Amino acid sequence: MVDLNIILAGFADAFTLHNLLFVLAGVALGQLVGAIPGIGPVMAMAIAIPFTFIIDPLPAIAFLVGINKGGLVGGAIPAVLINTPGTPDAAATALDGYPLAKQGKPQKATKMALYASVTGDTISDIVLITVAAPLAIFALKMGPVEIFALMIFAFSVIAGLIGKSVPKGIIAAALGLLCATVGLDPEHSTPRFYFGWFELYDGLPLASVAIGMLAISEVLRRLASNTGTVRPAIDYDASQSKEDRRISWAEYWSCRITMLRGAAIGTVLGALPGIGSTAAAFMSYAATKQSSKDPESFGKGNLHGIAAAESANSAVMGANLIPLLTLGIPGSVGAALIISAFVIHGIQPGPLLFEQQGRLVYGLFGAMVMANVANLILGQFGLRLWSRVVTAPESVIFSAAILLCIVGVSLSTGGLFGVAIMLIFAGFGFLMNMFGFSTVIFIIAFFLGPRFEISLSQTLVLLDGNLMGLTHYPLALALLVLSAISIWWLGIRGRNQSTNSQA
Amino acid sequence: MMSITSDRVAGFCSIFFGLVLLFWLTPFATETVDYGWMRPKTLPDILAWILIFAGSALAGVPSEPAGINFLLFGKAVTYFVLIVLGLFAIAHFGYLLVAPLLALAIMLLLGERRWFWLFTGAVLVPAAIWLFIEILLSRPLP
Numbered sequence: 001m002v003d004l005n006i007i008l009a010g011f012a013d014a015f016t017l018h019n020l021l022f023v024l025a026g027v028a029l030g031q032l033v034g035a036i037p038g039i040g041p042v043m044a045m046a047i048a049i050p051f052t053f054i055i056d057p058l059p060a061i062a063f064l065v066g067i068n069k070g071g072l073v074g075g076a077i078p079a080v081l082i083n084t085p086g087t088p089d090a091a092a093t094a095l096d097g098y099p100l101a102k103q104g105k106p107q108k109a110t111k112m113a114l115y116a117s118v119t120g121d122t123i124s125d126i127v128l129i130t131v132a133a134p135l136a137i138f139a140l141k142m143g144p145v146e147i148f149a150l151m152i153f154a155f156s157v158i159a160g161l162i163g164k165s166v167p168k169g170i171i172a173a174a175l176g177l178l179c180a181t182v183g184l185d186p187e188h189s190t191p192r193f194y195f196g197w198f199e200l201y202d203g204l205p206l207a208s209v210a211i212g213m214l215a216i217s218e219v220l221r222r223l224a225s226n227t228g229t230v231r232p233a234i235d236y237d238a239s240q241s242k243e244d245r246r247i248s249w250a251e252y253w254s255c256r257i258t259m260l261r262g263a264a265i266g267t268v269l270g271a272l273p274g275i276g277s278t279a280a281a282f283m284s285y286a287a288t289k290q291s292s293k294d295p296e297s298f299g300k301g302n303l304h305g306i307a308a309a310e311s312a313n314s315a316v317m318g319a320n321l322i323p324l325l326t327l328g329i330p331g332s333v334g335a336a337l338i339i340s341a342f343v344i345h346g347i348q349p350g351p352l353l354f355e356q357q358g359r360l361v362y363g364l365f366g367a368m369v370m371a372n373v374a375n376l377i378l379g380q381f382g383l384r385l386w387s388r389v390v391t392a393p394e395s396v397i398f399s400a401a402i403l404l405c406i407v408g409v410s411l412s413t414g415g416l417f418g419v420a421i422m423l424i425f426a427g428f429g430f431l432m433n434m435f436g437f438s439t440v441i442f443i444i445a446f447f448l449g450p451r452f453e454i455s456l457s458q459t460l461v462l463l464d465g466n467l468m469g470l471t472h473y474p475l476a477l478a479l480l481v482l483s484a485i486s487i488w489w490l491g492i493r494g495r496n497q498s499t500n501s502q503a
Numbered sequence: 504m505m506s507i508t509s510d511r512v513a514g515f516c517s518i519f520f521g522l523v524l525l526f527w528l529t530p531f532a533t534e535t536v537d538y539g540w541m542r543p544k545t546l547p548d549i550l551a552w553i554l555i556f557a558g559s560a561l562a563g564v565p566s567e568p569a570g571i572n573f574l575l576f577g578k579a580v581t582y583f584v585l586i587v588l589g590l591f592a593i594a595h596f597g598y599l600l601v602a603p604l605l606a607l608a609i610m611l612l613l614g615e616r617r618w619f620w621l622f623t624g625a626v627l628v629p630a631a632i633w634l635f636i637e638i639l640l641s642r643p644l645p
Contacts, residue, residue: 036635047640165510167561171517174553177546178524185543190534192543216586224579228614282547395615396624399606402586407632412645416594419645423587430579434571435513453546460540 003358010362013058014370022059023367027064027374031382033067034087036404041087042069045337049344057345058360062367064341068334069121070373072314073379076113077386081106082399084215088206089313091214091443092281096142096298096305103301107245110383112306115252116259118376120311123263124270124318125372129365132322139357141475142272144458149479150272151452156483157283158198158441177441179204180449188459199417207412209446210278211405211479212422213439217429219398219405232391247303255307258288261307266315271323276332277316282444290489305461318368324349325361509571514562521554573583598644602629 013019026048033044045067052060075087080097093113100109142150155173162169183203194200262284269280270483288308289298298305316331320335328339328349347357354361389397409422429439463469470476532545566613589605607625615621636642 044640047642161569166563167514167557168510170557171513171561173555174550174557178550181546181550185533185541187539187541188534188536188543190536190543192534192547193528193532195532220579220582221575223609223613224575226578226613230613230615288574311605393520393615393617395610395613395618396620396628397611398613399624400628402609403602403606403629403632406590406593407636407644411636411642416590416645419590423583423590426586427583430583434576435509437513453541457539457541461641 006358007362010359010364011366013359013363014062014366018368019059019363019367020374021056021063022063023066023370024374024378026063027070027084027371027378030067030070030072031074031077031375031378032070034071035077035382035386036408041074042333042337044071045334049337049341052341053344057342057347058363058367060345061338061341061364062371063107063470064338065364065368066371066374067318068338069314069368069375070378072121072310072317073114073117073375073382073464076117076310077110077383078401080109080113081386082397082401083218084209084405088210088214088443088447089277089281089316090309091210091278091440092285092309093306093310094214095285095440096300096302099299100301100303100306104240105244105301106387107383108155108247108303109301109306110387111247111380112251112255112303113310114376114379114383115247115257116262116307116310117314118372118379119259120266120313120315121317121375122264122369122372123260123311124267124315125365125368127267128318128322128368129266130326133324140260143462143473144455145470145473145476146479147272147451148455148459149473149476149483151448151455152450153479153483153486154279154283155445155452156486157286158444159286161282161286161289161438161444165436169441172432172437172439172441173445176447177449177452178447179209179442180446181453186450186454186501187461197417199415203450204421204446205409205413205418206447208409208418208421209425210443211409213429213432215401215405216422217433217439218431219401221433222394223398225451226394230393230395232393251303255304258304259311261287261291262311263315267319267332269312270316270319271333276447277313278447279444280316281309281313282440284308325353329352334463511562512571514558514560517554517558517561519558521558522549524554525551528581581608582612593645598629599633602632 029044029048030041034041043089045064048064052063055063071087072089075085075090076093076097078087079090079094080101083094083098084089085094097109097113100112158169158173180203182200184190184201185192191201223229262280265284265287266277266280269283270277279327285298285305287306288304289295292298292302292304316332317334320332321338324335324339339349347353347360405422406419409418410416412418413421429442432439432442470480528550529544529547533547535544536542585608586605589601589608592601592605603625606629607621610621610624615624633644637644
């Protein structure tokens with residue numbers, strides 16, 4: 001049990017002007033790089049780590065945490081304003097954020113994203129600070145069989161996003177899974193579908209696929225729909241009423257259940273290594289859409305859609321630190337970079353961390369709280385600036401978006417091969433959109449695919465091919481039952497309700 | 504007689520791709536392994552069958568009788584080819600030389616003729632990206 005004095009001393013260490021400046025610098029940098037498609041906070045953290053050698057452990061880690069948290073808000077900005085997610089996890093935010101911005105309310109849309117992001121992040125930080133250890137023990141019980149059941153559950157949630165045509169949803173998911181099989185197969189490590197390109201041994205890069213399908217394909221659609229008149233990328237009326245520019249307390253409060261649900265999904269998935277914020281955002285979005293009394297309004301600028309996606313993807317960040325701090329297992333690439341910063345400063349994350357470095361850990365928690373406040377304050381200024389930037393003509397915005405995507409993907413994948421993949425998927429995404437297939441379902445299936453296949457493979461080995469052996473795994477059984485309920489609730493019941501309301 | 508709709512076209516494409524995947528692509532691009540529960544071709548084969556069945560459902564019962572907008576498609580192909588050419592040029596001549604020209608070409612094709620915005624998009628934006636990536640972040644541009 002950690003001494004209360006250590007907790008107070010840790011928080012006192014954090015709340016200094018020196019640390020505050022590092023947190024502010026980190027958050028500002030994170031928001032900036034998060035808003036540039038393809039670059040994102042992970043790359044900024046990787047670049048910043050060597051510079052943290054020369055500073056004390058707490059400000060160094062606080063700086064990195066600031067970048068990570070700032071990136072969560074930054075990624076939502078281009079997703080909302082130009083339908084170009086800065087980071088893949090912001091793709092779900094674009095589903096409702098962009099339509100709302102197109103209605104001439106870019107500030108309202110980005111502010112909802114900011115508030116939901118900070119709310120989700122804060123809730124997950126509170127969970128981290130208060131119940132990190134028990135949650136980590138729960139996460140440790142999640143073996144391959146339980147992870148497989150969790151993957152089934154994640155796929156069942158996709159049922160809520162399928163829309164009007166079930167065959168189209170199934171085809172989109174199958175194509176996403178198929179693209180995820182490119183590279184070494186998980187059981188035998190033999191190469192599949194690489195056609196002589198050794199760059200594909202590690203699979204298709206997520207940044208290339210996500211940015212190509214979601215961002216460049218949308219830019220292509222907007223460029224092709226142009227009728228020869230150059231208009232602003234977003235029609236923004238400076239004289240619009242205050243209600244269209246801000247989020248009122250009533251609007252924020254009406255989203256409280258949505259944000260709580262999103263934060264809960266993000267926290268649970270974030271505590272499990274390797275699941276990631278993209279899956280959390282889409283799961284939260286689908287759950288919110290189907291539990292809504294007005295699911296038809298989703299995808300048309302519903303504030304709940306933005307709140308669901310942002311609260312969930314931001315909640316993953318705090319929860320990612322649960323397995324890191326308690327077990328020494330990084331839950332994501334960002335957490336892995338934070339672990340490397342710990343190690344660089346001679347600190348070994350793991351079960352003994354709270355006992356041996358309790359003061360530093362609680363100092364880190366203090367810095368996380370500061371980063372949330374900094375995100376809120378800096379975000380207010382940043383969003384206003386970005387909302388103005390996108391009132392520039394679409395000729396400038398779209399040519400800039402294309403250049404940024406090329407540069408960002410080239411940097412994140414280590415060369416132009418990744419950019420070529422991005423362009424292939426941009427063309428494919430454009431065709432999918434044109435024929436009415438959901439690129440979002442494709443991306444979720446692509447993202448979950450590798451984890452699904454490896455957990456299925458491990459499960460079959462563990463159960464020796466006998467699925468009745470699942471009865472020995474109560475948690476997995478519970479998740480499979482939840483999946484069946486979810487398919488009925490999100491898919492069948494939701495579709496029936498939608499059909500009835502149309503009739 | 505069945506009418507040609509975008510759903511039917513997509514359905515038949517899905518069936519065709521599923522068959523190609525099942526009988527040619529997967530056998531050609533995966534290694535034969537005769538042990539283990541999940542072989543390299545297990546998941547691709549299952550997905551191929553899913554594509555065939557779902558494609559049949561889509562071709563058989565199209566959900567919406569929508570046509571294909573060939574004008575939109577043609578314009579998108581034009582921009583796509585321009586970006587692909589830009590990427591080839593970047594690979595040969597580098598970002599600094601090609602990015603301003605690519606941005607300028609896209610803006611002119613979109614109908615932008617105002618000097619201020621042309622200068623902003625073709626000079627200031629590529630220069631700002633170069634400054635941020637190469638100078639501030641010390642990362643090499645393509």
